[in-house]
Amino acid sequence: MTEHVTYEYSPGAGAEELLAQHQDDPIHGETMRLNMGPQHPATHGVLRLMLELDGETMRSVTPDVGYLHRGKEKTCETLGWHRFFPHTDRLDYVQPLMNNVAYALAVEQLAGIEAPPRAQVVRVLLMELSRIMAHLIYFGTLGIDLGAVTLFFYSFNQREELYRILDAYTGHRMNNTYVRIGGVYADIDEGIESMIRSFLDEFPGHLEEMNKMVERNRIWIDRNRGVGVITAEEAQALSLTGPNLRGSGVEWDLRREQPYCGYETYEFDVPTGSVGDCYDRFLVRVEEMRQSARIARQALDRLKDVKGDVLLEDRRFVLPPRGDVHRSMEELIYQFKIVTDLRVPRGEAYHAVESSKGELGFYVVSDGSSRPVRCHIRAPGLMNVQAIPHVAGGRLFSDMVAIIGSLDFVMGEVDR
Amino acid sequence: MVVVERKELTLAERLYLPEIFRGMAITFRKLFAKRVTRQYPEEPLPTTEVTRGQPRLVVNDDGNIACVSCGLCEAACPAYAITIDGHETDRTIEREPERFDIDMLRCILCGFCEEACPKDAIFMSDELELADYTRQALVYNIERLKRPKSALQARIDYVYRLNDRWQSSSSTS
Numbered sequence: 001m002t003e004h005v006t007y008e009y010s011p012g013a014g015a016e017e018l019l020a021q022h023q024d025d026p027i028h029g030e031t032m033r034l035n036m037g038p039q040h041p042a043t044h045g046v047l048r049l050m051l052e053l054d055g056e057t058m059r060s061v062t063p064d065v066g067y068l069h070r071g072k073e074k075t076c077e078t079l080g081w082h083r084f085f086p087h088t089d090r091l092d093y094v095q096p097l098m099n100n101v102a103y104a105l106a107v108e109q110l111a112g113i114e115a116p117p118r119a120q121v122v123r124v125l126l127m128e129l130s131r132i133m134a135h136l137i138y139f140g141t142l143g144i145d146l147g148a149v150t151l152f153f154y155s156f157n158q159r160e161e162l163y164r165i166l167d168a169y170t171g172h173r174m175n176n177t178y179v180r181i182g183g184v185y186a187d188i189d190e191g192i193e194s195m196i197r198s199f200l201d202e203f204p205g206h207l208e209e210m211n212k213m214v215e216r217n218r219i220w221i222d223r224n225r226g227v228g229v230i231t232a233e234e235a236q237a238l239s240l241t242g243p244n245l246r247g248s249g250v251e252w253d254l255r256r257e258q259p260y261c262g263y264e265t266y267e268f269d270v271p272t273g274s275v276g277d278c279y280d281r282f283l284v285r286v287e288e289m290r291q292s293a294r295i296a297r298q299a300l301d302r303l304k305d306v307k308g309d310v311l312l313e314d315r316r317f318v319l320p321p322r323g324d325v326h327r328s329m330e331e332l333i334y335q336f337k338i339v340t341d342l343r344v345p346r347g348e349a350y351h352a353v354e355s356s357k358g359e360l361g362f363y364v365v366s367d368g369s370s371r372p373v374r375c376h377i378r379a380p381g382l383m384n385v386q387a388i389p390h391v392a393g394g395r396l397f398s399d400m401v402a403i404i405g406s407l408d409f410v411m412g413e414v415d416r
Numbered sequence: 417m418v419v420v421e422r423k424e425l426t427l428a429e430r431l432y433l434p435e436i437f438r439g440m441a442i443t444f445r446k447l448f449a450k451r452v453t454r455q456y457p458e459e460p461l462p463t464t465e466v467t468r469g470q471p472r473l474v475v476n477d478d479g480n481i482a483c484v485s486c487g488l489c490e491a492a493c494p495a496y497a498i499t500i501d502g503h504e505t506d507r508t509i510e511r512e513p514e515r516f517d518i519d520m521l522r523c524i525l526c527g528f529c530e531e532a533c534p535k536d537a538i539f540m541s542d543e544l545e546l547a548d549y550t551r552q553a554l555v556y557n558i559e560r561l562k563r564p565k566s567a568l569q570a571r572i573d574y575v576y577r578l579n580d581r582w583q584s585s586s587s588t589s
Contacts, residue, residue, distance in 0.1 A: 167461075170466075171527070212442065216425060217435060218430060221425065270417065273420055279422065280422070283421075283422070309581045309582060319531060319579075321581050321582060322579035323579075
């Protein structure tokens with residue numbers, strides 16, 4: 001039997017005052033332990049939270065993760081470099097292409113190669129569309145958690161448009177697996193380009209409409225403002241990244257600080273909050289969607305000028321052209337070698353991208369064989385779960401759903 | 417650094433009643449918007465040559481299976497869904513599969529088998545629906561996987577077009 005380890009967390013700032021307000025409550029002082037999850041719709045997957053309740057006030061919160069553990073890191077060690085791609089889709093399954101790119105960049109860094117210019121533009125485009133997809137999920141699910149069910153339908157309607165684009169481009173709606181070591185599998189042709197363009201033309205209007213329903217809505221503000229405050233110091237101490245860190249007022253965006261895929265050449269703003277509550281994180285994410293649409297538009301314009309292949313010509317990592325495999329013995333040998341025995345030089349590499357949840361990094365170690373010795377996934381969602389006890393202590397139980405929704409994690413990535 | 421604006425509410429917004437009507441106006445307008453719901457089993461999503469459905473084996477026009485059971489798709493499969501046993505034949509192409517099973521319950525439709533195949537023998541079809549009463553019935557054997565080449569031709573052409581890369585460079589052949 002495994003022994004459960006319980007952690008003691010100190011209640012967050014302002015908890016004592018909040019608890020003091022309930023002094024005259026007859027049952028004050030008696031606490032009740034309540035399990036929230038693992039099968040609770042508001043915990044966004046299979047997160048289990050052990051709450052210690054004093055009336056409706058939470059004295060402490062202990063998250064219990066691991067219910068969706070599938071051993072992805074270990075799987076990578078047995079599958080090999082190329083075959084791991086479909087498994088990265090299933091980490092943060094609301095933005096599969098972002099995970100693909102993050103893993104590809106780590107392996108490329110280790111192999112010392114770089115994707116061709118056009119592939120980099122396509123990757124930026126796909127990553128920004130993924131970010132919009134993930135933030136739309138956040139928008140809709142935070143809405144449904146706080147009782148604004150209409151919002152869920154509007155945001156998922158927009159997400160459906162993106163699904164259609166990805167279906168036309170990759171052939172799958174989810175779990176796309178379209179990024180390869182050394183580029184992306186297929187080029188974006190004119191048809192897909194015009195689909196994305198018309199989406200980007202429509203999207204800001206729809207976003208404003210959704211935003212108008214909640215941004216200045218009193219109920220939304222009462223539920224979000226001042227709830228789940230994380231100060232800048234706390235956020236850094238908890239190693240939060242992404243919108244959660246920026247919501248607390250720290251300007252840190254890997255697209256700016258450690259540019260990859262040519263992000264330094266795109267124009268965009270990094271929105272930050274000032275207070276660090278749920279409302280700030282909400283505003284930051286809405287602004288990020290606008291900025292993502294802006295970057296995606298620039299990438300689309302760039303596709304016109306940047307021509308060429310989307311896969312690197314390197315017969316160590318990339319399969320040869322299909323027709324040549326039939327004609328040439330040499331290429332046939334490469335085909336066999338790459339599929340069965342794709343080798344990456346000895347060494348270790350860490351590459352992180354700014355995913356919609358924060359810093360998504362892959363740390364890969366190779367001993368020069370066709371299988372990684374170690375693959376560690378730095379999943380931002382895990383750090384976001386870590387922040388729950390620090391912000392939830394002393395708050396009302398009903399604030400919990402707002403906190404969970406605003407911290408925005410996907411259990412597929414947390415438990416991996 | 418762009419700090420997001422936290423505006424204070426106006427009196428009308430704090431009263432909330434006018435805001436309810438403003439919100440209702442948005443939802444009311446949706447009554448006349450284009451309908452987006454799709455009645456799925458009656459109205460399936462259109463499939464094209466891009467659709468990556470379940471993998472199928474190509475049967476050439478002469479009636480012989482294109483597969484030579486080299487095992488590359490088995491090696492490329494990230495879900496361990498493919499099992500192949502090969503044997504020799506008297507034809508010019510000396511090998512063919514004796515057993516070719518794809519466990520459709522394991523298959524994740526990633527298309528790596530199609531990418532790996534050096535003999536154009538396995539392609540992703542547009543067949544997507546998968547339901548049966550037993551698990552065993554969903555382990556497809558070679559007979560259930562065979563499709564005439566004409567049925568997969570659109571996908572074959574599409575995959576050739578996708579993999580037509582590096583034209584600027586000199587070929588080794």
